[in-house]
Amino acid sequence: MCGIVGYIGHREAYPVIIKGLKRLEYRGYDSAGVVLYDGNDLKLSKTKGKVSDLEARAQEEISLTGTIGIGHTRWATHGVPNDVNSHPHFSNSGNLVIVHNGIIENYEPLKKELISRGYTFKSDTDTEVLVNLIEDVKKKDNLKLGKAVQIALNQVVGAYAIAVFDRERPNEIVAARLGSPLAIGIGKDEFFVASDASPFIEYTSNAIYLEDEEMAVIRLHKPMKIRKIKDDSLVDPYVQELQMNLEQIEKNGYDHFMLKEIYEQPAVIKDTYRGRLHANEGLIKMAGIEDNLQKFLNADRILIVACGTSWHAGLVAEYIFEEFTRIPVEVEYASEFRYRNPIINANDVVIAISQSGETADTLAAIKLAKEHGAFVFGVCNVVGSSISRETHAGAYTHAGPEIGVASTKAFTTQITVLTLIALRLASAKGTLSNSAYHRYLQELEIMPEKVAEALEVNDKVQAIAEIYKDAPNCLYLGRGYNFPVALEGALKLKEISYIHAEGYPAAEMKHGPIALIDEQMPVVVIAQKQEHYDKIVSNIQEIKSRSGKIIAVVTSGDTQVRELADHVIEIPSTVDALSPLLTTIPLQLLSYHIAVMRGCNVDQPRNLAKSVTVE
Numbered sequence: 001m002c003g004i005v006g007y008i009g010h011r012e013a014y015p016v017i018i019k020g021l022k023r024l025e026y027r028g029y030d031s032a033g034v035v036l037y038d039g040n041d042l043k044l045s046k047t048k049g050k051v052s053d054l055e056a057r058a059q060e061e062i063s064l065t066g067t068i069g070i071g072h073t074r075w076a077t078h079g080v081p082n083d084v085n086s087h088p089h090f091s092n093s094g095n096l097v098i099v100h101n102g103i104i105e106n107y108e109p110l111k112k113e114l115i116s117r118g119y120t121f122k123s124d125t126d127t128e129v130l131v132n133l134i135e136d137v138k139k140k141d142n143l144k145l146g147k148a149v150q151i152a153l154n155q156v157v158g159a160y161a162i163a164v165f166d167r168e169r170p171n172e173i174v175a176a177r178l179g180s181p182l183a184i185g186i187g188k189d190e191f192f193v194a195s196d197a198s199p200f201i202e203y204t205s206n207a208i209y210l211e212d213e214e215m216a217v218i219r220l221h222k223p224m225k226i227r228k229i230k231d232d233s234l235v236d237p238y239v240q241e242l243q244m245n246l247e248q249i250e251k252n253g254y255d256h257f258m259l260k261e262i263y264e265q266p267a268v269i270k271d272t273y274r275g276r277l278h279a280n281e282g283l284i285k286m287a288g289i290e291d292n293l294q295k296f297l298n299a300d301r302i303l304i305v306a307c308g309t310s311w312h313a314g315l316v317a318e319y320i321f322e323e324f325t326r327i328p329v330e331v332e333y334a335s336e337f338r339y340r341n342p343i344i345n346a347n348d349v350v351i352a353i354s355q356s357g358e359t360a361d362t363l364a365a366i367k368l369a370k371e372h373g374a375f376v377f378g379v380c381n382v383v384g385s386s387i388s389r390e391t392h393a394g395a396y397t398h399a400g401p402e403i404g405v406a407s408t409k410a411f412t413t414q415i416t417v418l419t420l421i422a423l424r425l426a427s428a429k430g431t432l433s434n435s436a437y438h439r440y441l442q443e444l445e446i447m448p449e450k451v452a453e454a455l456e457v458n459d460k461v462q463a464i465a466e467i468y469k470d471a472p473n474c475l476y477l478g479r480g481y482n483f484p485v486a487l488e489g490a491l492k493l494k495e496i497s498y499i500h501a502e503g504y505p506a507a508e509m510k511h512g513p514i515a516l517i518d519e520q521m522p523v524v525v526i527a528q529k530q531e532h533y534d535k536i537v538s539n540i541q542e543i544k545s546r547s548g549k550i551i552a553v554v555t556s557g558d559t560q561v562r563e564l565a566d567h568v569i570e571i572p573s574t575v576d577a578l579s580p581l582l583t584t585i586p587l588q589l590l591s592y593h594i595a596v597m598r599g600c601n602v603d604q605p606r607n608l609a610k611s612v613t614v615e
């Protein structure tokens, strides 16, 4: 978490950095800061609050000139969000300045050691320790910045993406990464450093993504040197051509990124299956699966590891994989998996799901699975992300940049990819009847139109949101394929509107949560005309007889639930297994509208960050 931006070149650095930080605010937004160098002075401005607060303050506080600078938008780990703890941080001499994304785990002994040598600290951060450690190393042997950074980083334990600047070497920025992402944009006589490529997309489409334990010394008019931090070996820079465009990372007339991303779902689901789904020929072609088909077919079981919304997509996949392929599936929170000494066999296939591809717990789970000899397959959205590189093979979701902190299109595209995989395996194993297999392919192909139709409930959902926006609690119920959708609906509501919400399998209600139901309690029930329809109708009866308020997501044309529910939201019918792609749409819209009506910051909910690179 935290976003960093650096610039060195011929432009004014300030506007590049500020615009870049705004694009990275999804990574953290509790404080922000910038340092500029104008050839004489290092000028610092930083503040608790958002990048817009920084802008207001910087204009008052410093002159905004200078063609070198670094900036930061923070998600606090060490030290509360306040002005002093905000980055950038100076070393004691005032010569070195740093921005950092990550955590230095052994900062305490390092700090003690530095204090014993006379260093003083203004902030509570681990980052201020790191910059002084670099200074200490540099001074001791009169080293250049790059060497000092390298030696200092070899002493730290933890995760970092850093950009460091030395006023005594004003033509260079040193950048390094371990566990937190870092991209370097290469323009004509200019360089950009950032947590992802979005800050420099309008200036260059050439980028280098540093690998873990690599550092770059970026000098104007000089070839860039990338080295391994541990053994000092030089690395051949691999320059990638970026696929991202500016339109994808702007709101395009929508009030919020979240709403834009909800509405993008028909298009991105199509992007996800484009070139992979050939419904007329009855084929699914996915290189990552074809190349490793035997591994999947010989697997004793599939383990899915993920966090948050991606974990919910994993739960949907569990139902789909077991139904389609008869391969046993277990779904684990990556954070639990990595620390509980799980049983992992060489014959297991582990699927890691992650939108950002940077989630620390999921990355650690992958490493653990690899150590045990399992084959690890990644389902990621962000191309070139750490998880996509750490896994043996994988499939991208092609959802495009997801900027709203609450995941929406990532969820539906993850389910789309996982369904394609399950169908491909089912066809290889012969575990689905021919007719069922072809039906799924056909249904998947027309899913974008059905999702577009499901989005037409927006006005109706907005009206329902108006009624329940002040509810203190909300319950979400679903069965079968739609149980994980209930969990996801509850997560969306709590994370962006701060209303307490719980998702349950509908039948579990009578084992406890039913005690919560009274006339104040809205209950969102996913009541599709599918296998367990009668059972879910009975559950609705149980809520009704306890005066709960029922918001039912029903299949278009449903009459039975309409008679019982206070509100019905109709969505198109589809095969049971694919229904999560539709039932999730009104739940995303409901949480969105409630959050807007409550005046919450939809795209940047409190305490959250888009990419959770700390444990």
Ligand code: F6R
Binding pocket: 307, 308, 309, 310, 311, 353, 354, 355, 356, 357, 358, 359, 362, 405, 406, 407, 408, 491, 492, 495, 610, 611, 612
């Ligand atoms: C919820 C949300 C989070 C993420 C979780 C995993 O809306 O966005 O729960 O799903 O932090 O993130 P990724 O998928 O990037 O690994």
